[in-house]
Amino acid sequence: MAPVLEVQNLTTHYETLRGWVRAVDDVSFSVEKGEALGIAGESGSGKSTVALSLLRILPRGGRIRKGRILFEGTDLASLSNEEMRKIRWKGISIVFQGAMNAFNPVFKVGDQIIEAIQIHEPKTDKKAALDRARNLLELVGVEPDRVDNYPHEFSGGMRQRALIAMALAANPKLLIADEPGTALDVIVQAQTLKLMRELKDRLGLSMVMISHDLSIIAETCEKVAIMYAGRIVEYGDAEGIFKEPLHPYTQGLVKAFPSIKGERIRLTSIPGSPPDLLDPPSGCRFNPRCPFVMDVCHKVVPPLAPPGKGTHLVACHLYGEGRK
Ligand code: ATP
Numbered sequence: 001m002a003p004v005l006e007v008q009n010l011t012t013h014y015e016t017l018r019g020w021v022r023a024v025d026d027v028s029f030s031v032e033k034g035e036a037l038g039i040a041g042e043s044g045s046g047k048s049t050v051a052l053s054l055l056r057i058l059p060r061g062g063r064i065r066k067g068r069i070l071f072e073g074t075d076l077a078s079l080s081n082e083e084m085r086k087i088r089w090k091g092i093s094i095v096f097q098g099a100m101n102a103f104n105p106v107f108k109v110g111d112q113i114i115e116a117i118q119i120h121e122p123k124t125d126k127k128a129a130l131d132r133a134r135n136l137l138e139l140v141g142v143e144p145d146r147v148d149n150y151p152h153e154f155s156g157g158m159r160q161r162a163l164i165a166m167a168l169a170a171n172p173k174l175l176i177a178d179e180p181g182t183a184l185d186v187i188v189q190a191q192t193l194k195l196m197r198e199l200k201d202r203l204g205l206s207m208v209m210i211s212h213d214l215s216i217i218a219e220t221c222e223k224v225a226i227m228y229a230g231r232i233v234e235y236g237d238a239e240g241i242f243k244e245p246l247h248p249y250t251q252g253l254v255k256a257f258p259s260i261k262g263e264r265i266r267l268t269s270i271p272g273s274p275p276d277l278l279d280p281p282s283g284c285r286f287n288p289r290c291p292f293v294m295d296v297c298h299k300v301v302p303p304l305a306p307p308g309k310g311t312h313l314v315a316c317h318l319y320g321e322g323r324k
């Protein structure tokens with residue numbers, strides 16, 4: 001079966017007064033039906049820019065300069081704004097990071113979910129939309145009678161659940177979660193992740209989960225893309241990558257935190273800092289920080305390719321024939 005989402009060579013830059021910020025360069029990945037792909041990387045690696053590109057909601061200056069975003073076979077990068085509006089919510093929906101304030105404080109939570117349903121499915125009458133809002137709340141583990149509550153009457157965890165319910169209002173095929181639960185305490189975060197897993201299984205949802213926290217990805221995703229400075233440096237089966245990371249950057253991340261499934265971890269453990277994406281290093285963008293750097297690393301961009309062993313892809317000159 002064709003993947004729900006297939007991103008090919010996505011290149012998204014931001015135009016600034018100082019030049020183009022090369023936030024996402026030549027990024028390719030796919031998501032099958034019912035599959036969760038995690039995108040992990042340090043702050044500024046381009047994860048959110050990928051998510052915003054998929055929905056074509058980039059801020060001013062942001063531009064998709066190359067590549068295709070095939071959603072159920074249609075290239076979103078070439079749709080008109082009008083056509084794109086039909087994809088958002090119904091096709092692809094997003095739960096934003098730190099979105100605890102996403103609800104309008106002066107309207108009841110239920111009314112806001114009802115509005116989301118009716119905007120995207122105008123034929124749904126008020127009664128049917130109310131029933132649906134109640135069902136959605138129940139689906140995410142919130143008492144349906146809470147439709148009549150205002151956002152401030154919800155706890156942080158409940159608000160997060162209600163936001164997920166709202167993102168599901170128009171029955172999307174693909175849900176993007178950008179830093180799910182970042183603002184929540186550890187227990188509520190774990191519950192939110194459990195909910196995401198359950199929803200994926202129950203609804204057959206495809207997901208793209210974006211996080212700088214490897215443990216979140218390890219707990220929820222079958223597949224993972226590790227991003228560094230706007231590029232995917234390692235990609236494939238999550239278990240394989242966490243068990244046997246191949247890229248020096250991923251190795252650094254995984255080694256620094258041996259118990260991926262245990263402690264909460266942050267991807268800030270590697271010495272040095274990511275490059276300025278206005279003028280990234282030539283060749284491999286990790287070369288200023290890499291303990292194994294070779295001559296070729298300064299000159300040639302390593303392709304994301306099979307390493308000759310293992311099942312996943314890696315972009316590093318240490319692997320494979322013909323890479324130099
Ligand atoms: P975080 O985890 O902090 O959200 P991220 O991995 O999602 O980071 P992005 O937010 O996608 O990374 O940023 C990628 C790069 O693009 C960074 O260098 C960032 O400074 C730059 N960038 C993001 N938004 C803009 C903008 N509106 N204008 C110019 N540059 C931007």
Ligand code: SF4
Pocket residue numbers: 247248249284285286287290291292293294297302315316317318
């Ligand atoms: Fe290090 Fe070179 Fe591999 Fe980049 S390509 S990660 S610099 S060895």
